[in-house]
Amino acid sequence: MRSSSRLKRAALPRSAPATSAGGSKTDGNHGLIAGTAAKRRTKKEADDAQGPSKPAPKKRRKVIPVKEPEPAASGSEASTQTxxxxxxxxxxxxxxxxxxxxxxxxxxxxxxxxxxxxxxxxxxxxxxxxxxxxxxxxxxxxxxxxxxxxxxxxxxxxxxxxxxxxxxxxxxxxxxxxxxxxxxxxxxxxxxxxxxxxxxxxxxxxxxxxxxxxxxxxxxxxxxxxxxxxxxxxxxxxxxxxxxxxxxxxxxxxxxxxxxxxxxxxxxxxxxxxxxxxxxxxxxxxxxxxxxDFRMDQIAGRFQAIGYQFEDLDNPKFYLHPLVRLDTPLTDAEFAEMREVLQPVLAQIKQQRTKAERSSKVLELYDQYKKTLLPIQRIYVPDDGNFLWKYPKFSALLTRDTSLEITDAEWAEATDALPTYLSRFIEAKRDKHIALMHDRYPAPDAMEFITLAASPQALQHAREETMPHFAGPLELAIATFTHREDTVVRYNRLFTGRELCNSWFEKVKFQFADRESGLVAQMVRMAGLNPRSTTATEMDDLGAQFFCRTCHNTDHERAKAAQEPHTLWACSWRGLLDHFRGSHPTAIKIGLVNHEFYTLERTHNVIDIFENWCCNHCSEEAVAFLPRQAADDHLQAAHGVLTPSVGRDVFFRPPALNVMAPHGIQSYYQFKDSIPPQASLSTKEPSPTS
Structure with a gap:
């Protein structure tokens, strides 16, 4: 019968018997053990028979007598055998x-x-x-x-x-x-x-x-x-x-x-x-x-005993190393050899850890500073401080030899320069996007950041005077930008005013939306304002309601044929801009609601349904990203602001690259009985080109 073709190891046969057969079989050491025990018993019996008259001889350990080897000639056969x-x-x-x-x-x-x-x-x-x-x-x-x-x-x-x-x-x-x-x-x-x-x-x-x-x-x-x-x-x-x-x-x-x-x-x-x-x-x-795991703990303990940090040992490059991931007990000789191999690995781990700790320190310092800013200014700044690595004081600390320590005083000196570096970085981002706009504007002011630790007068001035024009021309209502998300125009998201600043750190390429900017300019003029100086916040505060003339005429004729009352749908300038982009990309006819001819039926504030309202008076995370009513309640209870103002006391901050459309209030109006619809459109309301 065929057997396995591999040679078998003589030692430790696999089928070793579990029990001896009644003691009839002896293994290699049975005779030795039994003989030694018998000699001890015989000696004890003889000693007992002799009695106490003769003291027992002192026991001596048996050793093998070693014979001196006979000298042999060098290189002889006898020498080789020896x-x-x-x-x-x-x-x-x-x-x-x-x-x-x-x-x-x-x-x-x-x-x-x-x-x-x-x-x-x-x-x-x-x-x-x-x-x-x-x-x-x-x-x-x-x-x-x-x-x-x-x-x-x-x-x-x-x-x-x-x-x-x-x-x-x-x-x-x-x-x-x-x-x-x-x-x-x-x-x-x-x-x-x-x-x-x-x-x-x-x-x-x-x-x-x-x-x-x-x-x-x-x-x-x-x-x-x-x-x-x-x-x-x-x-x-x-x-x-x-x-x-x-x-x-x-x-x-x-x-x-x-x-x-x-x-x-x-x-x-x-x-x-x-x-x-x-x-x-x-x-x-x-x-x-x-x-x-036991072996790994032994190795880690020995390396810690000679000065290595736990953070360096708690690294996959170390604890997954083939010399560490063994199941055999650790010996002194093995550790000595292992140490020569693993020391360069641990040195590399320490270097990488030190660099990572320094980078984390920079991010931590930036995060701490960002939390102290006037909340609305956080719209303009990046989420993390990676941008600081290229500026001199931080770059010098990050590239320093990892064997050299960085003192607290050096970190404090770099932190003092952080606001300046942040302003430079944001201004470069602002100027890059201003250059995409078709019109040319005067050089904007420096973007200086202010913290909540400033005086009440300075904070009030920042909220009321500085922030409406903080990003210069990018705050204008006609500053409209898109980034391509789909081949369908409807799904190209539109970013207006500081909405762009909220998303300009994302890895997308923005482009100026010239057509949409022209539509906004029409609505600004219809409201009696100058497009080159009117900000998006001012248009929001104006509260003017616009409507689509094309849809209005169609709905009016349909209601007239059905002998039903006609309801005019109107919305904010942001909402109408989104309506035109989705429904009438070419046929653009804008109307401004004149309250002399329309009776307000009902309103619906679309933007209030989103939990993206933030308090502009405190930096607590618990009062950020709330429904509008919750934000107003907080301002009244915590800051005594009875009538919160958008942009000054409370502001809307959607997620990056996320624009809620349509924006603002949607209104529904009924024609006044004494004014015919066509007359109201032709005699009392300004034309789109006025």
Missing amino acids: SHADTKQPEQHLPSLPLDVLYEIFSVLDPHGLIQLTHTCKYLCTVLASRKLDWAWKVARKNSPGLETWDPPKDMSEMRWASLVADTSCSNCGAGGVTSVDFRLRMHLCEQCSKDGLIHSSRLAKAYPDLLPIVRELVPYTNKKLHSNKKSDKYFWIDDLQSMDKKIRKLQAEDPSAVDDFCKERRDLVKSILGRASYLRQWHARYMESRV
Whole structure:
């Protein structure tokens, strides 16, 4: 019958018996231990027989007499043989080493350490494989966090259990690096052994026609081969099948009556193994991860002891390093080698951390300063302080060698220059967009920021005089900009006045909306104002209501034909601008509501439904982005402002790149009975070109 093609490791056979057969079998160290114990008992009995008349001789530790090597000529054959013999001398001395010394060594090791000892020489492997040394494996298990409470299954010895859960060598060929355990087969299998030593149940009849059919019921199987996704398949270990086949045949020949009992016992064992395999697999994965974490903590503790910061060690480049992510215990020699490799890595991590901390410091300083500004001025400033990195005082601190410290005085000096840098940055952004407008305007004033810590007179002057013209021509009602979002004109968002300033830090390219600017200019003139000096805030405060003449005439004729009353729909200048962009991109006819001819029926403030109103008197986040009524209530209760003014006491701030349309108040009017609609349009209202 075919067997696995890979060579097997002699030490730690996979099928080590769980129990000794009534003491009839002796392992490699049984005779040594039994002989030593017998000598001690004989000596004690002799001492008892002699009585107290003669003092007991002082015990001396036995050692191996060492013979002086005979001198040999250099380069001779005898010299070569002697050198080879010297290399084997430590292993030759082990049998004479006192057992209490060995036991003391065994008692301080964990399972991995004992397994490593079994790989060193045949003598230690024989000693540790003894059932009488189960105590050493049990103590080792107690020394390993995560294993102390996990006793081996009843059919496994302590050594076999430790090898299964703590070793990382292939159970078949001894290849290292096999961390996964197949708890169904109770083996570690490397890729090659899994390929060569496993066979699918469907191939058994053809590959092994002489195999007893009952054998496959008496050995465990795994349900997933390496690199296979078929979980329902059964894969058997070939050696298990062959060994069980021989055992059954031998039992049938020697004691046929015992076959049934043996098979029943094996079926129960296989059922137990397969039933607990999934649970053990999950537990083992956690255990192996805990070993990795334990080693990582040891390494981190040693690096912290020599001066490294926790922040540098808490970095993926460190704790995911291959030398750190191992499950083996850390030794002094290993750490010394590891230190040479990881020190450059930690130096790089420290450098990156220091740079990141300095950058965060700049952002923190900017954020603190921004919170002190007059709230309406925050519309014009960026959300974060990344722009400060290019200015001299901050750039010098950020590019300084990471091994050099930055004092608080140096940070304070840079913070003092922050308002100047912010003004420069905002003015450059303002001038760039003013240049996109078709008309030319006088140079605007400097954009000086004011904090809430200023005097009440200075704050009042800023609210009433400075802010309406803060961005110069960009505050005008005719300052209309768009950015392309879609090929359909309707969905090109329009930004008017300081709405642009609220969004100009986004990564979009704005362009001047010449057509929309002309429409706004018409409405400003119809209201009797100058487009080159009228701001968007002034148009909002004016409260003039405009309507579309085209829609008005159409609705009037429809109502007249149906003999129904006609209602005139009107809205603010912002709302009508959006109406024209969506409904009449070419046929533009604007009308201004004259209250001599219309009776107000009802109004609806569209903009009030959005929670984007902010208090211009305090910087508390709790009173920002509220419904209009809530903002007014706050101003009355907290600041005594009974009639809040838009722009001075309260302001509207939509999210960046978000414009609410239509804007302002929508009104619905009825014609007065004494005035015919056509007469009102032709005689009392100014024409669009006036």
